[in-house]
Amino acid sequence: MKNYVIGIDVGGTNIVTALSDLKGNVIIKTKIPTEAYKGYKDTIRRIKEQIEYVINEVGLSVDNIAGIGIGVPGLIDVEKGICYFSGNLGNEWQDVNIREDLNKFFNVPIFLDNDVNVAALGEKYFGAAKDCKDFIYITIGTGIGSAIISDGRMIRGHRFCAGEFGHLTVDKNGPKCSCGNVGCIEAIASAPAIARRIKEKINSGRKSLMVEIAGGVDNITAKTLSEAYDKGDELAIEIMKETGEWLGIAIAGYINIINPELFIIGGGVSRAQERLLKYIREEVNKRAMKIQKESCKIITAHLLDEAGMMGAIAAILEYLNLI
Amino acid sequence: MKNYVIGIDVGGTNIVTALSDLKGNVIIKTKIPTEAYKGYKDTIRRIKEQIEYVINEVGLSVDNIAGIGIGVPGLIDVEKGICYFSGNLGNEWQDVNIREDLNKFFNVPIFLDNDVNVAALGEKYFGAAKDCKDFIYITIGTGIGSAIISDGRMIRGHRFCAGEFGHLTVDKNGPKCSCGNVGCIEAIASAPAIARRIKEKINSGRKSLMVEIAGGVDNITAKTLSEAYDKGDELAIEIMKETGEWLGIAIAGYINIINPELFIIGGGVSRAQERLLKYIREEVNKRAMKIQKESCKIITAHLLDEAGMMGAIAAILEYLNLI
Numbered sequence: 001m002k003n004y005v006i007g008i009d010v011g012g013t014n015i016v017t018a019l020s021d022l023k024g025n026v027i028i029k030t031k032i033p034t035e036a037y038k039g040y041k042d043t044i045r046r047i048k049e050q051i052e053y054v055i056n057e058v059g060l061s062v063d064n065i066a067g068i069g070i071g072v073p074g075l076i077d078v079e080k081g082i083c084y085f086s087g088n089l090g091n092e093w094q095d096v097n098i099r100e101d102l103n104k105f106f107n108v109p110i111f112l113d114n115d116v117n118v119a120a121l122g123e124k125y126f127g128a129a130k131d132c133k134d135f136i137y138i139t140i141g142t143g144i145g146s147a148i149i150s151d152g153r154m155i156r157g158h159r160f161c162a163g164e165f166g167h168l169t170v171d172k173n174g175p176k177c178s179c180g181n182v183g184c185i186e187a188i189a190s191a192p193a194i195a196r197r198i199k200e201k202i203n204s205g206r207k208s209l210m211v212e213i214a215g216g217v218d219n220i221t222a223k224t225l226s227e228a229y230d231k232g233d234e235l236a237i238e239i240m241k242e243t244g245e246w247l248g249i250a251i252a253g254y255i256n257i258i259n260p261e262l263f264i265i266g267g268g269v270s271r272a273q274e275r276l277l278k279y280i281r282e283e284v285n286k287r288a289m290k291i292q293k294e295s296c297k298i299i300t301a302h303l304l305d306e307a308g309m310m311g312a313i314a315a316i317l318e319y320l321n322l323i
Numbered sequence: 324m325k326n327y328v329i330g331i332d333v334g335g336t337n338i339v340t341a342l343s344d345l346k347g348n349v350i351i352k353t354k355i356p357t358e359a360y361k362g363y364k365d366t367i368r369r370i371k372e373q374i375e376y377v378i379n380e381v382g383l384s385v386d387n388i389a390g391i392g393i394g395v396p397g398l399i400d401v402e403k404g405i406c407y408f409s410g411n412l413g414n415e416w417q418d419v420n421i422r423e424d425l426n427k428f429f430n431v432p433i434f435l436d437n438d439v440n441v442a443a444l445g446e447k448y449f450g451a452a453k454d455c456k457d458f459i460y461i462t463i464g465t466g467i468g469s470a471i472i473s474d475g476r477m478i479r480g481h482r483f484c485a486g487e488f489g490h491l492t493v494d495k496n497g498p499k500c501s502c503g504n505v506g507c508i509e510a511i512a513s514a515p516a517i518a519r520r521i522k523e524k525i526n527s528g529r530k531s532l533m534v535e536i537a538g539g540v541d542n543i544t545a546k547t548l549s550e551a552y553d554k555g556d557e558l559a560i561e562i563m564k565e566t567g568e569w570l571g572i573a574i575a576g577y578i579n580i581i582n583p584e585l586f587i588i589g590g591g592v593s594r595a596q597e598r599l600l601k602y603i604r605e606e607v608n609k610r611a612m613k614i615q616k617e618s619c620k621i622i623t624a625h626l627l628d629e630a631g632m633m634g635a636i637a638a639i640l641e642y643l644n645l646i
Contacts, residue, residue: 075614134481146580150478150485157473157582158457159618167612168576171495181575181610252504253491257469257577259480287504289490291398295482 002066005316006051009308010034010072011115012088015043017050019058020313022066022322024126028054029309040092048105067109069316070098071118071308077160078113111319115308116163117154119301120147122311123264125323127302134260137301138165139267140247143178144186148258166190170249185250189243191222191269198225198239208235226272240272241279248283255284255292266301273300325389328639329374332631333357333395334438335411335465338366340373342381343636345389345645347449351377352632363415371428390432392639393421394441394631400483401436434642438631439486440477442589442624443470445634448646450625451587459583460624461488462590463570466501467509471581489513493572508573512566514545514592521548521562531558549595563595564602571606578611578619589624596623 004027009016011034018029030050036043055062074086074093081099083089099110113121120137123129129137129149138146144166148155155162166186167179174183175193187193198220202208210228214220228236255263269276281298288296303310317323327350332339334357341352353373359366378385397409397416404422406412422433436444443460446452452460452472461469467489471478478485489509490502497506498516510516525531525540533551537543551559578586592599604621611619626633640646 148580150473150480151476153474153476155473155478155581157615158584159582159614161582161612161614161618162473162580164579164582164612164615167579167610169572169610170492172493172572179612249492249495253576254580256487256490257471257485257580258478259482259484259487261481287490287492289484289487289502291482291484292480292487295484 002064004060004064005066005313005320005322006054006068007309007311007313007316008047008051008068008070009115009118009312010043010047010070010089011308012036012073015047015050016309017047017054018309018313019054019060022317024310024313024317026309026313028058030054034089036089036093040096043089044098044101048102051106062106062108065106065108066322067111067316067320068102068106069118069312069314069319070110070112071115071312071315072098072112073115075160076112076114078111078156081110081112083112109316109320111316113315115311116145117147117156118311118315119266119303119307120149120154120264120311121314121318122303122307123266123301124149125314125317126310127307128264128299129262132262134258135262135264136254136258136260137264137266138251139301140189140265140269141191141267144190144267146254148260150258165250165254168250168253170246185246188246189269194222194225194239194243194269195220197242198235201235201239206235209233210236222269223271226275229272229275240275244276244279245283247276248280249287251280251298252284252287252293255288255296259292260296263296263298264301265298266304266307270300271304325387327383327387328389328636328643328645329377329391330632330635330637330639331370331374331391331393332438332441332635333366333370333393333412334631335359335396338370338373339632340370340377341632341636342377342383345640347633347636347640347646349632349636351381353377357412359412359416363419366412367421367424371425374429385429385431388429388431389645390434390639390643391425391429392441392635392637392642393433393435394438394635394638395421395435396438398483399435399437401434401479404433404435406435432639432643434639436638438634439468440470440479441634441638442626442630443472443477443587443634444637444641445626445630446587446589446624447472448637448640449633450630451622452585455585457581457583458585458587459577459581460587460589461574462624463512463588463592464514464590467513467590469577471583473581488573488577491573491576493569508569511569512592517545517548517562517566517592518543520565521558524558524562529558532556533559545592546594549598552595552598563598567599567602568606570599571603572610574603574621575607575610575616578607578615582615583619586619586621587624588621589627589630593623594627
């Protein structure tokens with residue numbers, strides 16, 4: 001009986017491989033370093049080994065596996081199973097047919113999608129968006145990405161690139177973004193952008209507990225912010241408020257355009273929880289249209305560290321119509 | 324045989340009623356003033372008369388009508404056939420079940436949707452977006468609205484409010500918008516906003532041919548702009564460029580988020596054609612992401628004056644799966 005699926009979260013740092021039943025209960029999982037520098041072929045080989053390991057370890061065989069779901073940080077053609085590009089995994093992950101390469105070892109259905117879409121599916125089936133047909137999931141970490149579920153379906157776009165919310169311009173003449181544009185919300189409110197803004201203020205003479213907390217200006221990260229905020233640090237409060245305002249401007253626009261029932265914020269920065277969300281909500285309340293804002297709850301993600309793994313499981317279960 | 328459909332464009336100024344065959348060929352049409360001030364019931368009565376007129380005039384009967392499609396400038400529940408609100412048509416159009424009220428006279432399928440969605444369907448089946456599964460249609464006139472077709476389906480949103488692109492904030496501290504927010508693209512680039520910006524410049528001392536062309540500052544409209552632009556008027560060029568830049572900022576964000584194949588610009592302001600589009604394209608080219616901009620053409624709408632009527636015909640044909 002094919003009563004199990006495999007979910008694989010290929011992250012920039014680690015690869016998590018999980019064996020799950022058809023309800024999303026994880027039976028066993030492994031975590032290995034991604035070490036993408038070893039190259040694409042080597043990574044595929046190690047993924048293969050992890051799959052074999054989780055199957056064998058609980059006394060199953062490939063015959064028990066209904067399918068394999070994979071989340072990859074890159075531009076994925078979900079129809080062909082190809083990764084066209086991955087900034088995180090390096091040049092060797094350009095135009096590689098991951099599905100085909102894994103199908104050589106495992107003759108089962110394989111579905112891959114980009115990490116943000118997969119995380120959104122995780123929230124849809126196992127997290128914050130259960131029974132919700134219209135929602136937006138954004139992730140704020142090293143970058144800012146998003147996925148749109150409309151009427152129960154993922155909006156993928158003409159070339160599978162939909163959801164690039166991080167590159168919405170919110171400040172015409174704002175800071176330079178990695179994408180080449182200026183004033184993208186990612187260049188203001190991603191984790192590195194928040195850290196950069198804090199450091200700029202401190203280097204221009206502002207005092208802050210954050211220097212002490214982090215053990216030096218250069219060690220300040222977005223995580224430092226919440227701790228200093230809780231201690232009433234003036235600069236931390238100012239940066240948290242500004243970050244929430246800019247995010248609120250962008251999110252209000254996004255809500256106006258998509259009219260979701262739920263707006264889920266995941267990724268590392270979402271760990272600031274209500275400290276940040278209250279400013280986001282205030283700004284959205286000022287800027288979004290009446291029905292749009294009244295009918296949309298803004299919340300943080302439920303899955304966080306498990307988003308990729310549970311999302312990959314959700315993705316294959318949805319692909320196989322088993323969920 | 325039910326070989327015909329009716330398409331009705333209920334506009335703020337006129338109501339157009341058309342009889343069409345199942346291929347979208349219009350056999351006969353009428354145009355009457357909307358005169359919404361006469362009230363909802365009276366308008367429904369006059370719409371009923373127009374439907375009867377176009378059917379009878381060519382010797383048909385209701386038995387020949389497969390269905391009626393209607394575009395209404397308001398918030399429409401497409402499932403229930405209710406208009407919840409219409410800024411253009413007035414208070415009496417709040418929470419009215421148009422489908423039910425017209426079904427009392429005509430026992431045929433009736434489908435209504437808001438005017439912008441309907442215009443997008445017109446472009447999909449009879450205009451600029453034939454064979455296109457992923458496109459955005461925006462209309463720039465008195466206001467700025469939009470519709471998103473993704474993978475062939477209209478994105479309606481949780482409460483039928485999706486597509487409110489006009490209320491994307493592009494300038495945090497920009498001009499006040501009718502929606503209550505500030506710095507919405509509609510408050511900068513709609514026809515009245517363009518006229519306001521021209522007048523502000525002239526009233527602050529700038530010289531421009533537009534005063535002469537329009538016969539006084541107060542008569543200047545967005546239409547004056549193109550004429551003065553063609554004559555090399557410096558202020559007209561400046562305003563056209565600025566308008567294109569602001570629209571480009573907003574459109575780049577929209578394209579990044581939705582990744583459409585086609586971006587269609589309709590509404591009165593789109594009559595500026597390449598005069599405006601070249602500045603929009605320049606800005607989108609600066610700001611949108613690589614694949615998103617390379618795979619998306621930005622063009623003007625094909626239907627313009629007929630968008631509402633052809634859209635209503637397209638809407639009912641699509642609803643009946645006849646197209």
